[in-house]
Amino acid sequence: MKxxxxxxxxxxxxxxxxxxxxxxxxxxxxxSFVLNPYDEFAVEEALKTKxxxxxxxxxxxxxxxxxxxxxxxxxxxxxxEGVHIKSDVPLDSFAVAKVLAQxxxxxxxxxxxxxxxxxxxxxxxxxxxxxxxxxxxxxxxCVSFQLEGSTVTAGREIExxxxxxxTSLPCVITAQKGLNEPRYASLKGIMAAKKKVxxxxxxxxxxxxxxxxxxxxxxxxxxxxxxxTDSSAVPELVKLLHxxxxxx
Amino acid sequence: xxxxxxxxxxxxxxxxxxxxxxxxxKASELASTMGLxxxxxxxxxxxxxxxxxxxxxACSLVHFSHAELNxxxxxxxxxxxxxxxxxxxxxxxxxxxxxxxxxxxxVLAAKLNTGLVSDCTSLSVNGNEIxxxxxxxxxxxLQEVKLxxxxxxxxxxxxxxxxxxxxxxxxxxxxxxxxxxxxxxCRVKEIQRSEGKLDVAEADIIxxxxxxxxxxxxxxxxxxxAQPLGAAVGASRAVVDAGWRPHEDQVGQTGKTVSPxxxxxxxISGAIQHLAGMSSSKYIVAINKDKEAPIFTVADxxxxxxxxxxxxxxxxxxxxxxx
Numbered sequence: 001m002k003x004x005x006x007x008x009x010x011x012x013x014x015x016x017x018x019x020x021x022x023x024x025x026x027x028x029x030x031x032s033f034v035l036n037p038y039d040e041f042a043v044e045e046a047l048k049t050k051x052x053x054x055x056x057x058x059x060x061x062x063x064x065x066x067x068x069x070x071x072x073x074x075x076x077x078x079x080x081e082g083v084h085i086k087s088d089v090p091l092d093s094f095a096v097a098k099v100l101a102q103x104x105x106x107x108x109x110x111x112x113x114x115x116x117x118x119x120x121x122x123x124x125x126x127x128x129x130x131x132x133x134x135x136x137x138x139x140x141x142c143v144s145f146q147l148e149g150s151t152v153t154a155g156r157e158i159e160x161x162x163x164x165x166x167t168s169l170p171c172v173i174t175a176q177k178g179l180n181e182p183r184y185a186s187l188k189g190i191m192a193a194k195k196k197v198x199x200x201x202x203x204x205x206x207x208x209x210x211x212x213x214x215x216x217x218x219x220x221x222x223x224x225x226x227x228x229t230d231s232s233a234v235p236e237l238v239k240l241l242h243x244x245x246x247x248x
Numbered sequence: 249x250x251x252x253x254x255x256x257x258x259x260x261x262x263x264x265x266x267x268x269x270x271x272x273x274k275a276s277e278l279a280s281t282m283g284l285x286x287x288x289x290x291x292x293x294x295x296x297x298x299x300x301x302x303x304x305x306a307c308s309l310v311h312f313s314h315a316e317l318n319x320x321x322x323x324x325x326x327x328x329x330x331x332x333x334x335x336x337x338x339x340x341x342x343x344x345x346x347x348x349x350x351x352x353x354x355v356l357a358a359k360l361n362t363g364l365v366s367d368c369t370s371l372s373v374n375g376n377e378i379x380x381x382x383x384x385x386x387x388x389x390l391q392e393v394k395l396x397x398x399x400x401x402x403x404x405x406x407x408x409x410x411x412x413x414x415x416x417x418x419x420x421x422x423x424x425x426x427x428x429x430x431x432x433x434c435r436v437k438e439i440q441r442s443e444g445k446l447d448v449a450e451a452d453i454i455x456x457x458x459x460x461x462x463x464x465x466x467x468x469x470x471x472x473x474a475q476p477l478g479a480a481v482g483a484s485r486a487v488v489d490a491g492w493r494p495h496e497d498q499v500g501q502t503g504k505t506v507s508p509x510x511x512x513x514x515x516i517s518g519a520i521q522h523l524a525g526m527s528s529s530k531y532i533v534a535i536n537k538d539k540e541a542p543i544f545t546v547a548d549x550x551x552x553x554x555x556x557x558x559x560x561x562x563x564x565x566x567x568x569x570x571x
Contacts, residue, residue, distance in 0.1 A: 125354035132358035137434035158347035167434035209363035231561035
């Protein structure tokens with residue numbers, strides 16, 4: 001079975017964000033980039049699916065040359081092949097989904113895994129959009145995944161519980177933390193990844209509909225008050241919450 | 249022709265959700281500023297609080313009814329909502345960014361070949377346009393976005409916009425449309441509720457614990473405080489990764505981003521990933537031994553002491569107050 005997994009290259013979650021000179025994006029200097037944490041779960045699920053049903057896994061990533069690093073990380077975890085869809089200009093979720101759908105369709109994949117969102121722009125929509133452009137169903141934010149024949153049963157996290165969703169192949173699954181425990185790349189995997197092929201493709205005809213007008217820091221909070229160092233401060237705390245903040 | 253704004257409402261277990269009333273309230277405000285009319289729609293079987301819609305917005309409401317659609321189905325909901333939006337010739341669509349909204353809105357936008365701004369925390373009117381503000385990098389920064397498509401969709405983060413009652417209830421205009429031939433190729437088979445558990449994404453008060461709680465069994469101190477407050481129990485990434493608490497309780501960049509009225513952080517130092525997920529809470533209380541901990545930089549009130557000594561006293565004081 002042909003399995004696709006889509007990954008993005010994002011600032012590490014420990015990054016302290018500074019706004020760039022263009023006032024439309026962050027200042028990338030000193031920022032370390034990683035494989036998007038939710039995509040790690042997607043790569044793991046793709047590899048587990050291959051181990052169970054056979055086939056091959058191809059990883060796709062859209063962006064500038066730097067995304068090759070993230071593709072290599074997925075290859076080191078055990079993915080067979082990489083495809084770098086090259087774009088030097090930032091694309092919105094719709095444009096990314098369109099180019100992914102084109103490539104995935106051409107490759108004849110039957111199932112696509114990706115993270116539920118990238119931890120940079122946090123749009124949380126590329127999976128669902130890609131599915132719709134392919135004419136497939138998508139189960140988003142999955143914490144469990146099962147495939148039997150062509151029937152897919154996936155657990156989606158909802159408010160106060162989870163729902164079991166049933167659909168069939170071909171489909172797109174977006175991964176939430178809790179889906180699995182992503183494996184670490186072994187030394188052997190890292191060595192092997194260096195020899196694996198990364199195909200390069202160019203983006204054609206992707207249009208963006210969302211205009212990013214501005215990026216800014218959230219309003220700063222005034223530093224609060226330390227009321228004390230032990231339980232003797234509790235009555236004052238409760239009084240403030242009740243009378244000043246009026247939240248209890 | 250009159251310009252329209254469509255609001256897609258969400259029902260769970262036969263009740264329209266609070267987050268949908270928040271979206272309706274916002275639509276009502278936009279409608280009066282921009283001179284729009286509001287069309288609302290809800291999909292489901294029998295729904296008990298349909299009439300409540302008119303407490304929040306003067307609109308016409310279509311209830312798309314089908315016994316099989318009480319449980320969510322991406323494929324069926326998508327078709328019904330897309331047809332409704334096309335027929336209404338709306339210029340704007342609002343939906344709340346709940347689990348269902350997150351799943352449905354992008355699929356709908358792609359089907360209608362239109363733009364969507366997800367997880368908005370503010371919508372402002374600039375002439376004939378709406379500029380959306382949304383958090384990026386889990387709230388470490390904010391982005392302002394404008395759409396260039398003819399139809400413009402916005403999904404609104406729950407618990408941010410206010411569900412405000414109209415001064416007097418609007419006229420009830422409800423149409424029930426029986427749906428036939430639903431596409432159930434992607435559908436929910438069953439819902440597994442976490443019994444009696446309040447979700448951190450929906451809670452008005454959250455009491456969270458971190459590594460300072462020291463052991464999973466000590467979360468009983470957190471739960472004891474949450475109980476009289478009617479609060480949800482949250483957790484930091486460290487304790488979720490250690491397996492002390494389930495992932496759905498995690499607050500922060502790889503967990504949930506929350507904005508409750510009150511967030512009480514106990515034994516949480518305040519790693520940047522955690523602060524990103526909770527610093528938009530209206531009031532923050534920090535209880536932590538280390539007075540240099542970053543959590544105190546976002547807290548309104550803090551006690552720099554031992555949570556094992558403080559929490560039982562706090563729980564008693566809250567109980568007394570709630571009497």
